[in-house]
Structure formats: C-alpha cells, structure tokens
Amino acid sequence: MSDTLALTLFDPTGIDAETALLIARLALDDIEEVEANRKGKTRADAPPGPEERAFDLQRELFEGFLQLDEDYRFARSLDDALAADQDILTIVGDLERAAEDDHRAAMAVSRGLPMPPLSVAQRSIEDLELPAVEPPKKTVLALLPPPAPDSTSSVASTSGSILLEGSSNPGPTTRTFPRVECTICGDRLRNVTMEFSGPCGHYQCHTCLISLVETCTRDESLYPLRCCQQRIPLDTVFPRLKPFLRSRFRHKAIEYDTPANARVYCPKPSCSTFIGPASTSTPSSSQNDHLECPQCNTSVCSQCRNEAHGTSLCPENVAVQAVKDLAAAEGWQTCPSCHSIVELAFGCNHMTCRCGAHFCYVCAAPWKTCQCAQWDEPRLLDAAQRRVEVEVRGRDELAPNLFMERVRVQAEQLRVNHECDPHAWRYRHGGGMCEQCNYNLPMFLMRCRNCQILACKRCSRNRF
Incomplete structure (x- = not known):
C-alpha cells in the first residue's frame, strides 16, 4: 500500500491489467481490515491523523482505478456493439434519409415542379432487400456488469456486452424493414406500427392523413373521411391530430351532418x-x-x-x-337538397351534388324517379369521344375512321351502361388534370379502366 504500488497500477510496466486489478482489490481488502482493527482505539470526536488520511487517499485511489477500469470495459463493449451493427445502422440511416428525400420529391411533384434527381441515399436503397429472420422465442436485452477476476461464469467473456437470451450466440441481430408505401404520396413508411391504416388496409403517412383532414374541413365532398369507399373511424384519426385541427374538424362535422337546406x-x-x-x-x-x-x-x-x-x-x-x-x-x-346551382359540362343527366344528393339535371327530380332521357345526344357523343381519347392517349394514335368507329361503339355502351361503380383504377403515366378536383399533375394520373375517368391519387382513394 505504498506510493510505488499506486504508480505501478497506473503505469503497469511489466504487469498485466488483470494482475493490477487484483492488486487493487487486495489493497482495498487490507485497508478495510486495518480500519476494522483500529475501531474503538481512538476517541470518536478526535480529528483524523496523518495515518487515517493516508488510508483515505489510498482508498480513493484504488476505488477510482477500479471504477476507471469498469467504465473502460463498458465503453469498449458499446464500441464493439456499434462496430458489429455498423451495417444495420448504415442501412437504417440510408432508409431515413431516403424517406425524407422521397417526401420532398413527392411534395415537389404535387406542386407541379419537375422531379428532382435521385439522391445518394435513394440510389443506395433502390434495390435493397433485407432477409427476414425468425425472431427467437424469448428475446431479452440484458446489460451485464463486469465480472470479478476469479469468476468462472460462462458469461465472463461477455462482460459489459449485450446478450440476447434465447439466442445461441450473443451479438447483433438482423432486423427486417417492411417496404410499405403510403397509398397517397408513395413514400416508404419506416415504422409501420406508427403509421395510419384505413379499414381497407391501405397505409397513409402522417403528412397525408393531416392533409386529408385539413382539406376535408374546406371541401365537403371528402366528408365523411373514407378510403376505397370505406368510412374511416374517427376514433382512429383523432389521436393523431393536434387539438386545434381536431376541434376544427368537429365543428365542420356538425355543419356537414346538418341537412344542406337547413x-x-x-x-x-x-x-x-x-x-x-x-x-x-x-x-x-x-x-x-x-x-x-x-x-x-x-x-x-x-x-x-x-x-x-x-x-x-x-x-x-x-x-x-x-x-x-x-x-x-x-x-x-x-x-333539390342543398339548393346549390350546378352546371352539366359533359356526361349523362345523372347529377351527384357535393352534398350527396342524386337528381336529374333536366327536372331536378330524384334520380330515376322521372321519365326524362338519361342522355343528351351531343353530350353523349362528347363523353364517348373523351373516353376514347383517354383510352388511346389522343385521337392522333388511330386513323380517323377507326377513331370514329371506337367513338360510336363507346356511345352505344354509355347509352345503356353509364354508371361506373366501383371504379377499376390503374396507373397512367403522363401528366394531366384530375377531372374531379381539377388539380394538374405532371407525372401520372389514375385512370378507371371502365369509364376512363382521370383522377389524382387523393380523389381515387378518398372521393370516389
């Protein structure tokens, strides 16, 4: 217990670390034994003498050395764990950066701006496929403290490392990242359990869900909230909204639930x-x-x-x-329901108001309760021509005689079957205007395979 011993512990020339630790522990045991034998031999209120102060300094020195070694082992185990999981951490970082880049690109496209070039993160995960690994029956993360030098436990070699009970070998685990996309903007969702899923099974990211609720407070045609014609339960949406938006939606719901003419x-x-x-x-x-x-x-x-x-x-x-x-x-x-004034631009005389009422455009009677013709002939030909143009991507794609024949066939089909429910949506590459909300998209639209109507993703999921 001399100064030479202390210097040897912190400058272990010719002595290994385990021996130095053993010396420190034995020295502390000796100090405890000496202090135990000295108890009762001096007055309790007597100030400590030089010998007691020397023992206190030695104790602080050896305890500090042991604590330093424990901190070193803990830091080393964390460093080893980070090194072992480096590939996984790199993938996670790339996924997060790529998701942010995807969202920025989707927002740019939705505003009519050109598609930005792929970022480094997007290119790195474009073809990434991570293997799915069956998890162990019981997975418990446990941080083990450093063992005593004389420990014979089977976990002595894993001091300070992270173990998984139920796994044969300690070490990093393989995680899977499901490639689920937001049905509106197409962003890859990182944490599926935290995202919103509608009754139809489609996922929506937090940004698109908030946008749907905000737009609904300004556009009654989106009320009630729905996806793929299935009503979205409000109790699954409200916990994800900020208080002011929740209150605003509730007030709008009261307005929308009131009959339009009242x-x-x-x-x-x-x-x-x-x-x-x-x-x-x-x-x-x-x-x-x-x-x-x-x-x-x-x-x-x-x-x-x-x-x-x-x-x-x-x-x-x-x-x-x-x-x-x-x-x-x-x-x-x-x-006849909300007294809104409507104009028929194309299509049949079956009108669907934003308040949900169905009526005849000629006499305003509820639909299919009058004897009016369902079609006006000029509008019938215009609707048939528009559908053929959408289907073949322009009338220049066909010879004039073939184009007019397709229009005639389409007009006869519309005459007997003009109501399309449900729609059969397909992607159509190329820009255009959504026929429901008049929003212009530069990259693609959704096209109904039956009625050839063009719509944006929002309208195809939340309006029709």
Whole structure:
C-alpha cells in the first residue's frame, strides 16, 4: 500500500491489467481490515491523523482505478456493439434519409415542379432487400456488469456486452424493414406500427392523413373521411391530430351532418360562419326565430337567412333572386337538397351534388324517379369521344375512321351502361388534370379502366 504500488497500477510496466486489478482489490481488502482493527482505539470526536488520511487517499485511489477500469470495459463493449451493427445502422440511416428525400420529391411533384434527381441515399436503397429472420422465442436485452477476476461464469467473456437470451450466440441481430408505401404520396413508411391504416388496409403517412383532414374541413365532398369507399373511424384519426385541427374538424362535422337546406350561415360576406340549423317554423309565422352568429354577433333570421328584421314578414333576398335568374337564363339546375346551382359540362343527366344528393339535371327530380332521357345526344357523343381519347392517349394514335368507329361503339355502351361503380383504377403515366378536383399533375394520373375517368391519387382513394 505504498506510493510505488499506486504508480505501478497506473503505469503497469511489466504487469498485466488483470494482475493490477487484483492488486487493487487486495489493497482495498487490507485497508478495510486495518480500519476494522483500529475501531474503538481512538476517541470518536478526535480529528483524523496523518495515518487515517493516508488510508483515505489510498482508498480513493484504488476505488477510482477500479471504477476507471469498469467504465473502460463498458465503453469498449458499446464500441464493439456499434462496430458489429455498423451495417444495420448504415442501412437504417440510408432508409431515413431516403424517406425524407422521397417526401420532398413527392411534395415537389404535387406542386407541379419537375422531379428532382435521385439522391445518394435513394440510389443506395433502390434495390435493397433485407432477409427476414425468425425472431427467437424469448428475446431479452440484458446489460451485464463486469465480472470479478476469479469468476468462472460462462458469461465472463461477455462482460459489459449485450446478450440476447434465447439466442445461441450473443451479438447483433438482423432486423427486417417492411417496404410499405403510403397509398397517397408513395413514400416508404419506416415504422409501420406508427403509421395510419384505413379499414381497407391501405397505409397513409402522417403528412397525408393531416392533409386529408385539413382539406376535408374546406371541401365537403371528402366528408365523411373514407378510403376505397370505406368510412374511416374517427376514433382512429383523432389521436393523431393536434387539438386545434381536431376541434376544427368537429365543428365542420356538425355543419356537414346538418341537412344542406337547413343550414344557416352568417349573411355578412366577410364572416359567412356556420351558425346552426334553421328553425322548423313556417316563414309566415309572426314569431321569427333569430340566431346569433358566434363570430361577429350578427342576429340572423333562421327563415330567410337574412339579418334579423323583427316580427315583420321575411323579405326576399335580392342577391339570391339575381343568381336564380342567371341560372334560369343559362339553363343551370339547382340541387333539390342543398339548393346549390350546378352546371352539366359533359356526361349523362345523372347529377351527384357535393352534398350527396342524386337528381336529374333536366327536372331536378330524384334520380330515376322521372321519365326524362338519361342522355343528351351531343353530350353523349362528347363523353364517348373523351373516353376514347383517354383510352388511346389522343385521337392522333388511330386513323380517323377507326377513331370514329371506337367513338360510336363507346356511345352505344354509355347509352345503356353509364354508371361506373366501383371504379377499376390503374396507373397512367403522363401528366394531366384530375377531372374531379381539377388539380394538374405532371407525372401520372389514375385512370378507371371502365369509364376512363382521370383522377389524382387523393380523389381515387378518398372521393370516389
């Protein structure tokens, strides 16, 4: 227990590490024995003498050396584990960087920008296939402390390393990374268990799910939330939304669930906030029900949807009447459910309003309850020509006589079978405009194999 011994431990010339550790432990045992024999031979309140201070310094020195060795073994085991798992860590890093690059590319394409070139990470994992390994029956990660020098345990050689119980040999494990894609943007999803899966089994990344909910609060045709015509349970979506978006969607759901012809909005154009359902009383009632706008505190008559006018009869809304006159002059039709004005650009007389109502464009009666013709002949030929052009990628691809024959055949098919449900979607390479939301995409669209309608991925999954 001299200074020479301490210097030898920290400068072990001619002495191995295990011997130095053994000397340190034996020295600590000797110090404990000496201190035990000295107990009771001095006053309890007496200050420590030079010998006691020397023993304390020696103890601190040897304990520090043992702690240093333990820290070294632990750090070495972590370094060995990192070195052994280097390939796996490299793959994980490449997957994360490639996923970020894929998302940036998808966002650029969705904005109409050119596709950026493949990054180094994207190229490195383009053809990556990781083998699936059956996991052990019982996998427990255990960090073992360093053993005593005289330990004969079978795990002595794995001091400070990470072991897997149930596995024959300690060491790194092989992990599998399923190549699941977001059905909307096509991004590869790294952690499938954390992503959203709809009732149809399609996955959506967090960004696309949030975008769907936000867009739904502005576009009623996306309500209720659905994928592949299956309604998405809200209790699986709400936990993934921020509180303000969750509250905003709930308010919009109340508005959308109110029948369109019963909704009352603030009449001020600068506000237009949804107030609630209209009263069921008749307009001729002397007691008009008034609603108050929660946003600007404007009092609104629930009968005529104008500003409150006391107990007098509801006045005619001049602006609404002007729009009705314009619609009548242009031949536009009014939805019998929500009273929205619609125009038929192409297709049959079967109209599907954004509120969900189905009616005849000629007489506004509920669909298939009237005797009106289902097709207007000029529109029938226009619809047949458009479908053939989509199918053959332009009329220049066929001789004029063959093209017109295809149009005639398609027109006869539309005359007897023009409703396509469900759609049979296929990828169509090449840009174009989505016929549902009018969004222009530069790379590809989805094409229905039956009715030849072109749609973006969002509309094909969440609207139709």
